[in-house]
Amino acid sequence: xxxxxxxxxxxxxxxxxxxxxxxxxxxxxxxxxxxxxxxxxxxxxxxxxxxxxxxxxxxxxxxxxxxxxxxxxxxxxxxxxxxxxxxxxxxxxxxxxxxxxxxxxxxxxxxxxxxxxxxxxxxxxxxxxxxxxxxxxxxxxxxxxxxxxxxxxxxxxx
Amino acid sequence: xxxxxxxxxxxxxxxxxxxxxxxxxxxxxxxxxxxxxxxxxxxxxxxxxxxxxxxxxxxxxxxxxxxxxxxxxxxxxxxxxxxxxxxxxxxxxxxxxxxxxxxxxxxxxxxxxxxxxxxxxxxxxxxxxxxxxxxxxxxxxxxxxxxxxxxxxxxxxxxxxxxxxxxxxxxxxxxxxxxxxxxxxxxxxxxxxxxxxxxxxxxxxxxxxxxxxxxxxxxxxxxxxxxxxxxxxxxxxxxxxxxxxxxxxxxxxxxxxxxxxxxxxxxxxxxxxxxxxxxxxxxxxxxxxxxxxxxxxxxxxxxxxxxxxxxxxxxxxxxxxxxxxxxxxxxxxxxxxxxxxxxxxxxxxxxxxxxxxxxxxxxxxxxxxxxxxxxxxxxxxxxxxxxxxxxxxxxxxxxxxxxxxxxxxxxxxxxxxxxxxxxxxxxxxxxxxxxxxxxxxxxxxxxxxxxxxxxxxxxxxxxxxxxxxxxxxxxxxxxxxxxxxxxxxxxxxxxxxxxxxxxxxxxxxxxxxxxxxxxxxxxxxxxxxxxxxxxxxxxxxxxxxxxxxxxxxxxxxxxxxxxxxxxxxxxxxxxxxxxxxxxxxxxxxxxxxxxxxxxxxxxxxxxxxxxxxxxxxxxxxxxxxxxxxxxxxxxxxxxxxxxxxxxxxxxxxxxxxxxxxxxxxxxxxxxxxxxxxxxxxxxxxxxxxxxxxxxxxxxxxxxxxxxxxxxxxxxxxxxxxxxxxxxxxxxxxxxxxxxxxxxxxxxxxxxxx
Numbered sequence: 001x002x003x004x005x006x007x008x009x010x011x012x013x014x015x016x017x018x019x020x021x022x023x024x025x026x027x028x029x030x031x032x033x034x035x036x037x038x039x040x041x042x043x044x045x046x047x048x049x050x051x052x053x054x055x056x057x058x059x060x061x062x063x064x065x066x067x068x069x070x071x072x073x074x075x076x077x078x079x080x081x082x083x084x085x086x087x088x089x090x091x092x093x094x095x096x097x098x099x100x101x102x103x104x105x106x107x108x109x110x111x112x113x114x115x116x117x118x119x120x121x122x123x124x125x126x127x128x129x130x131x132x133x134x135x136x137x138x139x140x141x142x143x144x145x146x147x148x149x150x151x152x153x154x155x156x157x158x
Numbered sequence: 159x160x161x162x163x164x165x166x167x168x169x170x171x172x173x174x175x176x177x178x179x180x181x182x183x184x185x186x187x188x189x190x191x192x193x194x195x196x197x198x199x200x201x202x203x204x205x206x207x208x209x210x211x212x213x214x215x216x217x218x219x220x221x222x223x224x225x226x227x228x229x230x231x232x233x234x235x236x237x238x239x240x241x242x243x244x245x246x247x248x249x250x251x252x253x254x255x256x257x258x259x260x261x262x263x264x265x266x267x268x269x270x271x272x273x274x275x276x277x278x279x280x281x282x283x284x285x286x287x288x289x290x291x292x293x294x295x296x297x298x299x300x301x302x303x304x305x306x307x308x309x310x311x312x313x314x315x316x317x318x319x320x321x322x323x324x325x326x327x328x329x330x331x332x333x334x335x336x337x338x339x340x341x342x343x344x345x346x347x348x349x350x351x352x353x354x355x356x357x358x359x360x361x362x363x364x365x366x367x368x369x370x371x372x373x374x375x376x377x378x379x380x381x382x383x384x385x386x387x388x389x390x391x392x393x394x395x396x397x398x399x400x401x402x403x404x405x406x407x408x409x410x411x412x413x414x415x416x417x418x419x420x421x422x423x424x425x426x427x428x429x430x431x432x433x434x435x436x437x438x439x440x441x442x443x444x445x446x447x448x449x450x451x452x453x454x455x456x457x458x459x460x461x462x463x464x465x466x467x468x469x470x471x472x473x474x475x476x477x478x479x480x481x482x483x484x485x486x487x488x489x490x491x492x493x494x495x496x497x498x499x500x501x502x503x504x505x506x507x508x509x510x511x512x513x514x515x516x517x518x519x520x521x522x523x524x525x526x527x528x529x530x531x532x533x534x535x536x537x538x539x540x541x542x543x544x545x546x547x548x549x550x551x552x553x554x555x556x557x558x559x560x561x562x563x564x565x566x567x568x569x570x571x572x573x574x575x576x577x578x579x580x581x582x583x584x585x586x587x588x589x590x591x592x593x594x595x596x597x598x599x600x601x602x603x604x605x606x607x608x609x610x611x612x613x614x615x616x617x618x619x620x621x622x623x624x625x626x627x628x629x630x631x632x633x634x635x636x637x638x639x640x641x642x643x644x645x646x647x648x649x650x651x652x653x654x655x656x657x658x659x660x661x662x663x664x665x666x667x668x669x670x671x672x673x674x675x676x677x678x679x680x681x682x683x684x685x686x687x688x689x690x691x692x693x694x695x696x697x698x699x700x701x702x703x704x705x706x707x708x709x710x711x712x713x714x715x716x717x718x719x720x721x722x723x724x725x726x727x728x729x730x731x732x733x734x735x736x737x738x739x740x741x742x743x744x745x746x747x748x749x750x751x752x753x754x755x756x757x758x759x760x761x762x763x764x765x766x767x768x769x770x771x772x773x774x775x776x777x778x779x780x781x782x783x784x785x786x787x788x789x790x791x792x793x794x795x796x797x798x799x800x801x802x803x804x805x806x807x808x809x810x811x812x813x814x815x816x817x818x819x820x821x822x823x824x825x826x827x828x829x830x831x832x833x834x835x836x837x838x839x840x841x842x843x844x845x846x847x848x849x850x851x852x853x854x855x856x857x858x859x860x861x862x863x864x865x866x867x868x869x870x871x872x873x874x875x876x877x878x879x880x881x882x883x884x885x886x887x888x889x890x891x892x893x894x895x896x897x898x899x900x901x902x903x904x905x906x907x908x909x910x911x
Contacts, residue, residue: 030189030190035183036183036186036187036189036190037182037183037184038183039187039189039362039363039412040189040364040441041362041363041364041412041444041831042444042830042831043443043444044444044830044831044832046830046831046832047362047831049362076183077182077183078182078183080182080183081182086178086181086182090181090182093177093181094173094174094177094178094181095171095173096171096796097171097174097636097794097796097797097799097800099177099180099181100413100634100635100636100797100800100804101361101362101363101410101411101412101413101414101634101635102176102179102180102185102410102412103187103361103362103363103410103412103413104362104412105180105181106183109181124844125840127839128839128840128842129839129840131838131839131840132838132839132840132841133838134839135362135831135836135838136362136839137359137360137361137362137413137415137804137807137808137836138413138635138800138804139800139803139804139807140800140803140804140805140806140807140842140845141803141807141839141842142799142803142842142844142845143796143799143800143803144839145839145844146844
């Protein structure tokens with residue numbers, strides 16, 4: 001079967017790629033687009049390591065078909081920092097040791113960013129339920145939740 | 159109790175050297191890399207728990223367009239059973255060559271039968287379906303009780319126990335005093351039997367590798383593992399390629415917890431790459447990880463403890479049966495050797511039995527065996543304390559092992575910090591806080607041996623006066639951050655000037671696995687000694703420039719200084735200045751040290767757990783948790799806490815939800831993250847840590863291993879808390895909602911009957 005041509009926007013840049021009709025967005029990101037920051041932990045939408053946003057909506061890229069990106073806006077971990085300036089969440093994750101092995105970190109950051117855009121003042125419970133789709137096996141989540149809360153407080157103060 | 163004084167970087171929460179790559183998505187994990195001309199490998203796996211393989215016909219698969227190579231057990235080096243054990247660390251190559259590819263029999267569903275490499279993953283998967291395997295399906299057993307029956311189907315006919323073919327592959331015992339005599343002196347004796355289910359390490363990154371083999375045999379392996387040297391050695395053993403021809407490059411590792419201390423894909427991908435002449439990439443699916451890689455054992459343990467009225471334990475007996483899976487090698491040493499070790503017990507017998515059954519071969523999981531044993535021992539400890547009307551922490555203090563206590567597994571303890579952990583738990587705000595309705599509090603303690611072993615480091619000063627440290631063990635949870643702190647501290651420079659690299663097998667000396675809570679202990683010894691050599695060189699260089707004796711030069715705050723005004727009046731020479739002068743003053747500055755490190759002290763922890771029971775849904779929710787541990791010295795407190803919190807979260811999962819569930823056909827029925835229920839963020843509270851620091855006197859910075867102890871006491875602490883909340887004891891894990899509901903509903907059911 002012939003490949004499908006997709007025209008889309010990734011991290012604010014116009015982008016085109018070819019994919020199989022059955023490829024997931026995660027396949028396209030990690031394959032032809034060479035954006036390997038999104039990770040495949042389960043391919044079933046249960047771990048959140050492949051989290052991206054589609055038109056500002058948080059999704060698991062393993063559950064979206066690549067062809068569905070046509071004319072939509074995709075954002076990934078690679079688009080989170082502005083040039084050499086880290087996003088406040090990235091900076092806080094570093095300062096507060098909110099990562100260990102790092103395989104879930106891209107997805108955690110993308111998901112946390114989506115939360116703070118929606119709710120700049122989340123309670124601990126809201127952070128925990130929002131991030132419940134992002135598995136981390138190393139940290140016990142404590143430092144991640146603290147880093148998200150603290151970033152939110154600092155961003156509100158600015 | 160912070161003993162770290164006058165340090166600038168040791169004990170500081172510095173930013174880890176690999177952090178920037180990991181928060182920006184740049185870090186390269188094993189599945190993130192590609193090579194020119196790369197093709198994909200896939201594995202055909204057994205659908206049966208137990209079957210003799212009569213024949214394998216790969217001809218149809220080989221003819222499929224796009225298929226480049228097919229391998230079966232015939233291509234893998236055989237280590238015949240009769241020739242005896244061929245050990246590589248704790249692994250016997252006789253089992254490894256049969257675990258990576260079934261040889262005569264398939265021993266579990268998911269056991270590799272053949273592997274295919276093709277131009278796309280889809281073609282490789284299609285080709286696997288074209289391989290014809292003639293199986294003679296055999297009876298099987300999975301659970302311990304079934305596998306040890308006299309007429310159980312035997313996995314390995316040559317294995318004998320008590321003179322008869324058996325699935326019991328080994329027995330180990332630790333003995334002290336005379337238990338029969340000891341129990342006679344006891345006023346109270348409690349004996350209970352416990353079971354636990356197999357649980358998976360659950361790392362988020364599936365196993366992956368990318369391998370290229372040149373026509374001359376030179377092989378490059380890029381893979382996710384807890385040890386590139388283990389990958390090199392095992393691949394060499396199983397493919398026949400000399401170790402010197404294999405370069406194993408450690409990719410960033412996305413979690414391991416013991417589960418990535420053996421190889422699954424690397425030998426297959428190497429053989430496929432060799433046959434096809436193309437680089438081969440293999441990545442497991444989550445389902446393959448769950449079915450065919452090592453979880454830890456399920457278990458059945460019986461523990462009996464006897465104590466006198468005044469609260470002194472006089473005798474104890476533990477019997478621990480652990481599932482090994484398809485090949486011998488369950489962690490009975492951890493179960494039998496660690497569980498009673500926090501206590502000074504005069505009469506003790508601790509026995510472990512290694513039981514083979516038709517499930518995937520177990521792999522190490524964080525303090526392998528110790529959490530299983532501690533669950534049983536620490537629950538009985540709670541019952542004995544209650545029977546004696548003693549506070550459970552006071553009962554532990556009364557019987558605590560301390561300096562001079564002889565542990566049943568051999569050593570006489572040096573100065574240890576167990577008592578300090580119990581006291582810190584007792585004095586914590588958490589232990590004193592009141593509890594609400596349907597809430598309960600439990601405590602438990604735990605021990606892990608910790609380890610030293612082989613480690614290599616190379617420290618080089620760059621031409622611009624900064625530092626590159628290379629070590630040989632993968633950084634799984636922040637060890638690079640600890641090494642940067644130590645090296646910067648010794649040199650007296652900013653930690654950001656120290657770059658820490660994990661070397662590949664051909665660029666750094668042999669370094670053993672990341673495992674056993676050994677990495678920061680061992681690597682900081684070789685890094686310290688290398689850095690001390692460099693400081694000596696720097697002093698000699700300054701002495702030469704100043705034309706004074708090297709003994710008259712001291713190194714302080716990143717520069718050479720005269721030891722006193724008597725030595726001469728000279729402006730300090732900084733690391734940068736000495737590095738710039740290096741070409742004229744004797745050449746490059748660098749030093750390496752390789753050692754088999756010794757002097758690792760055991761680790762102890764004591765945990766306090768509060769639960770609240772939802773009586774309608776049967777959910778036991780952990781609402782507060784405090785992990786206390788003697789960490790020796792926290793080189794990077796942020797990542798030490800991270801180890802404690804991560805271990806606790808895994809233990810809570812093991813206690814409350816995680817388990818392998820089997821179909822009646824003997825297949826794992828929950829091989830994904832939806833049905834294998836690991837804790838998610840909303841399942842847990844904040845996890846408090848109290849780091850007790852009793853420095854290890856045999857280590858230059860006082861380091862003790864920290865990664866494994868945090869998982870050991872958790873299941874017992876949760877079980878004891880649930881008992882305290884409900885007045886009902888659970889003797890089986892997991893204490894999942896259906897099981898809690900069953901207990902809650904029992905009185906109603908009984909009344910109705």
